[in-house]
Amino acid sequence: MTPTSSAATHPGAVRPRNEDNLVDRPDLGLWAVADGAGGHGSGDVASTAIAESLGSIPPGLSAAEMLAQVRLRLTAVHAELQARAIARGRGGVIASTIVVLLVRGTHFAALWAGDSRIYLLRGGQLHRITHDHSLVQEMVDSGALSAEEAERHPQANVITRAVGAEGPLELDKVADRLHPGDRFMLCSDGVFKELAEGEIAAHLARGVEAEELVQRAVAAGGRDNVSVVVVQA
Numbered sequence: 632m633t634p635t636s637s638a639a640t641h642p643g644a645v646r647p648r649n650e651d652n653l654v655d656r657p658d659l660g661l662w663a664v665a666d667g668a669g670g671h672g673s674g675d676v677a678s679t680a681i682a683e684s685l686g687s688i689p690p691g692l693s694a695a696e697m698l699a700q701v702r703l704r705l706t707a708v709h710a711e712l713q714a715r716a717i718a719r720g721r722g723g724v725i726a727s728t729i730v731v732l733l734v735r736g737t738h739f740a741a742l743w744a745g746d747s748r749i750y751l752l753r754g755g756q757l758h759r760i761t762h763d764h765s766l767v768q769e770m771v772d773s774g775a776l777s778a779e780e781a782e783r784h785p786q787a788n789v790i791t792r793a794v795g796a797e798g799p800l801e802l803d804k805v806a807d808r809l810h811p812g813d814r815f816m817l818c819s820d821g822v823f824k825e826l827a828e829g830e831i832a833a834h835l836a837r838g839v840e841a842e843e844l845v846q847r848a849v850a851a852g853g854r855d856n857v858s859v860v861v862v863q864a
Contacts, residue, residue, distance in 0.1 A: 633657055633658070633660075634660065635657060635862075635863045636655055636657045636662060636861060636862045636863070637655075637841040637842065637860070638653045638662070638860040639840075639841040639858070639859055640653055640845065640856070640857065641846075641853070641856070643821055643853035643854060643857050644853030644854070645854050646855065649856045650666070650674030650675045650727075651665065651666050651667065651819050651821075651857075651858040652664075652665045652667070652675075652679055652681065652682035653665075653858055653860055654686045655860055657862075658690060659690060659697070660697070661685065661697065661701075661733055662731070662732045662817055663681070663685050663731045664728075664817045664818060664819055664859075664860055665677070665682055665794070666820065667679075668724070668790065668793055673724070673725040674726075674727060676712075676715070677708075677712050677795050678727040680711065680712065680727075681708050681727055684704040685701065685704060685731070688700050688701070694733070694735040694736070694738070697735070698733060698740060702742070702802065705729060705742075705794055705802065708794055708795070709799075709800040712724075712794065712795030713795060724793075724795060724796060724797070725795050726794060726796045727745070727793060727795060728743075728744060728790060728793055728794075728819070729743060729744050729745060729747065729793075729794050729802075730742075730745075730747045730748060730749050730817050731743065732749055732862060734809070738806065739806065739809055740804060740806040741805045741806075742802045742803065742804050743761045743764075743802065744764055744794060744800065744801060744802050744803070745763075745764050745765075745792055745794075746790050747817070747818065748761045748763070748817070749761045749816070750816045750828075750831060750835075751813060751814070752813070752815075752816070752835040753810055753812070753813050754810070755836060757828055757829075757832035757835070760815075761805075764792035765790050765791060766789040766791060767784045767786060767789070769791065813863075813864045814835050814862070814863050815860075815862040815864065816844070816859060816860070816861050816862075817860040818857075818859045819855070819857065819858040820855060821853070821855035821858070822844065822857055822858070822859055824852075824854065825849075825851035825853065825854070825857075826847060831844075844861070845857050845859050
């Protein structure tokens, strides 16, 4: 059975430019959210490059070949963005977070760098599949901050990994079996900064699609770009 999905993105209520990009390819079992960073349009360049590269993966690949293609293409975009940043000068970066969900048969895999997230609603319980690569998450992990303090911290937007950032690209990965009724949500940080996880769980449990989740996050404040992909596996 082919998974079904919905996807939506919005600049939010504050920012004039949307530097998020989406990949919504249920025919490939491939979805992604990229949240551009760097300012002055650089984030849009980075997230667009990611979305175009992943979105052009051809059909007919095995699960292993698909996973390899995702890694190869993200690594190639990473090198391309680094080269563009060097050519531009001024010591800046052209970078983007990335979360990717792959579904094939009875299994799924998630890959990510940065603080965009994948949530899984399973049996009425919401689970965060990803673990943020961010300065405040490191502080929470070390016990220096509580999760509540992290949300209000002035450096809450500082990420420690990204496609295009300095050094080699590091992607974390989680893989597992699917359960009947599994429902995934991929999102940029503009969603979970506005909607509590309990609220997200309630919306996913009643079958809300991506567009409504985006509109709710915008209505709740929309301080950042807002992007959601919902996948019913």
